[in-house]
Amino acid sequence: MIEEIFVGTVLITIKGLENFMGRRQKQSDYTAIETIVVVLVISFILFISWQLSGLEDRGQFIKFIAYDVLFINMYGLLLILLGSALIVFCIYFIISGKAADPKRLAWLGPLLALILIGLGGLLSHNLKGNLIDITSYVTGNTVTEEVVIEKFAIRSGGEHTFYEYTLADGREFSERYRGKGFRRIEEGRVYVIHYLPKSKKLLSIRLVD
Known part of the structure; x- marks a missing residue:
């Protein structure tokens, strides 16, 4: 009897260890898969960023759209889109006669949509x-100037590297994203800079021969 209990206990213990090791193995597999996915995504983003840097003006503008507009304003834009979609759905249900209470929907729908759009604007x-x-970029109203770069510095700020340019007239430009020619600066030389008028986002820097 004691032997049977002992054998049963050993078998249960072995079974428990097998289940535990199986779970550990599954968790390890999931962790490995997650790590591989993260590495691939980061590598893909870096590759795309490197490719865009070679496109000069157009590449820097695409970075501006992807990072400064879409990524940073992701939650705000999402709320604005939801609010806009809500207005469209309200109009559709009222016009098509599918709304259970058209009068209530006519004032409640736009009110909720305005709240969503307002919150989206605050988060943007x-x-x-x-x-x-x-x-300005689409209509061709960007700014191109011939300037003298008196001082150039590369500054690290947390996870980002900033390229800082001080012009002869005292103006300063700070660029967060790497671009073609952005690092190869000779102080005191004349350059042609191309940038967006509102944010002063640099699109290209070219040395004047």
Whole structure:
């Protein structure tokens, strides 16, 4: 009897250890998969960023759209889109006659939509200025100047590296994203800079021969 109990206990213990090791193995597999996915995503982003840097003006503008407009304002834009979609759905249900209470929907729907759009605007960072810059780029109203760069410095700020330029007239530009020619600066030389008018986002820097 004692032997049977002992054997049963040993078997249960072994079974428990097997289950535990199986769970540990699954967790280890999931962790490995997550790590691989993260590495691949980061590598893909770095590769795309490197490719965009070679496109000069257009590449820097795409970075501006992707990072400064979409990524930073992601939650704000999402709320604005939800609010806009809510207005469209309200109009559709009222016109099509599918609304159970059209009068209530006519005032409640727009009210909720305005709240969502308002919250989206509050969560958005400089969205108005970004839209002005986008319009300026699309319409060709960007700024191109011939300037003398008196001082150039590379400064690390947390996770980001900033390229800082001080012009002969005292103006300062700070660029967060790497671009073609942004690092190869000879102080005191004349450069042609191309930038967006509102945010002063640099699109290209070219040395004047």
